[in-house]
Amino acid sequence: MPNILEPKMITGSSNMPLAKAIARRMSMHRGQTVELVNARVERFNDAEIFVEVYDNVRGEDMFIVQSTSRPANDNLMELLIMADALRRSSAKRITAVIPYFGYARQDRRTKARTPISAKLVANMIVEAGIERVLTMDLHAAQIQGFFDIPVDNLYASPIFALDIKQQFKDTLSEVMVVSPDVGGVARARELAKRIGAPLSIVDKRREKPGEVAEMTVIGDVSGKKCIIVDDMCDTAGTLCKAAEVLIEHGATEVHSYISHGVMSGPAVDRVTKSVMKSLVITDSIEPTQSVLDADNIRIVPTAPMFAQAIMNISTGTSVSSLFETETLEPSYEGLFKG
Structure with missing residues (x-):
């Protein structure tokens, strides 16, 4: 044998x-x-x-x-x-x-x-x-x-889909998936298909790296529980700004699902003080103690x-x-x- x-x-x-x-x-x-x-x-x-x-x-x-x-x-x-x-x-x-x-x-x-x-x-x-x-x-x-x-x-999208269906099981019809930029549309669309939700886009224009000059919401997010999906969160500046813009356009809640929580510099402080109700990341990167202690950051296992x-x-x-x-x-x- x-x-x-x-x-x-x-x-x-x-x-x-x-x-x-x-x-x-x-x-x-x-x-x-x-x-x-x-x-x-x-x-x-x-x-x-x-x-x-x-x-x-x-x-x-x-x-x-x-x-x-x-x-x-x-x-x-x-x-x-x-x-x-x-x-x-x-x-x-x-x-x-x-x-x-x-x-x-x-x-x-x-x-x-x-x-x-x-x-x-x-x-x-x-x-x-x-x-x-x-x-x-x-x-x-x-x-x-x-x-x-x-x-x-x-x-990570199959894991996120399982979590979203559990977390929003009674209000799934109110959920809208949001891509934080045009380049991430394919990733957001994939998750939206898995949970049967509509898709919106936040179009951002940068003047220089790390700074967001202008954000435009493509799609009607009023009355929706928005879920921003992206592959990584580094300093969280763009993510928190996108959440603010979505609330300004009528979203009732904003949650984020991010594959890799890089969480550099002021990221944790920005997220905890932001309008986001929750940030969900995977454990692909070992979380720091400040990430573990944050009330609105949750980790799903890979x-x-x-x-x-x-x-x-x-x-x-x-x-x-x-x-x-x-x-x-x-x-x-x-x-x-x-």
Whole structure:
């Protein structure tokens, strides 16, 4: 009989709670304990990163869980060094599980003499010996084409759809999905289709990065409970301004569903003081204590989805099946409560 390899997981320091949660979910599905591979990640006095893997990984199907979030450069180097350590230890296959893919906003040249850093990062990942990438809600879908290896890009929208149907189960007819800019219309439309809601757009015009000069609402939001959907929230300036504009145009409530809660600088303070009733983010980036303490910020788990995706990749079965709300629903049974 052929020897079927069991997936083995190892994690860097960027999001240890998520890695442990994925391992727990895999243990539940498999009916046996799935442990993280024992390893250490250290920094020398000059901040060089050193990795040592204690367990034998020869011939194993390895999955490295590591978001390349803040500090992006350190976490990226951890990922690359861990991949090199596994490759030199004769791992059979190395898959990088990158819930949040840093540098994704640098996916094209916006002006002369600027880099395409997302492509550079993709080259580094491939060169390190990683043979497959599993990520979620890339800032730009075309980044998948930057890699010369398979890339599975999962979506948070099925998870959000499950949560929205639970949270707004009695008032779903009043819900309207809003894209905070024209570029995010496809993402917003996808969620709107899943929950059967109409779609609106906030058209913004920037004078310079980080500042919003003017916002126009396209669509009638009066009397609606608006749900802003986007892939990331960094400083939350645009998000909070969009919420204000929607209220000014007659929306009764504004909620936001964001895949990646970067939450830099004044973001948490802005959100807590904003007109938004709630901001829902995933745990693709480990939340800070200030995020956990915020009354109107809520976190939905991605571990059930990533655990199932890892098991599907390991057994050679479909990952795209996880794009459907109905397929994912059993994994989230009992997790969402109104």
